[in-house]
Amino acid sequence: MRTSFLFDHPSPCRECGKAAVKRTTTEWFMRDEEKPPYTGNLIVLKEQQRRRILWDGETYIQRYGYFCSLNCTSAYANKMVSTFER
Numbered sequence: 001m002r003t004s005f006l007f008d009h010p011s012p013c014r015e016c017g018k019a020a021v022k023r024t025t026t027e028w029f030m031r032d033e034e035k036p037p038y039t040g041n042l043i044v045l046k047e048q049q050r051r052r053i054l055w056d057g058e059t060y061i062q063r064y065g066y067f068c069s070l071n072c073t074s075a076y077a078n079k080m081v082s083t084f085e086r
Contacts, residue, residue, distance in 0.1 A: 007060045015072035020060035027052040 005011075010019035022045070029035040029050050038044055042054035067073040 003065050005062050010060050013068040013072050014066045015076045018068045020062045022055045023059040023061040024053050024055045
């Protein structure tokens with residue numbers, strides 16, 4: 001089970017320090033000529049041939065709680081267990 005946490009700043013991973021990534025949404029289009037110009041309130045981060053990546057300008061996400069990956073989650077848990085067993 002994955003538990004994502006949202007932040008209002010690029011909060012660092014508790015294990016490796018990697019900053020949280022921007023929480024984005026993606027609009028997909030079938031053909032280039034069908035893609036209308038964007039008129040919403042979100043920030044257009046990237047426009048490619050068949051997709052548009054949007055960001056609200058303030059939300060960041062760590063995909064595994066306070067960690068960037070399952071490897072960092074596992075490494076942190078192992079360090080905590082070894083610390084408490086001493």
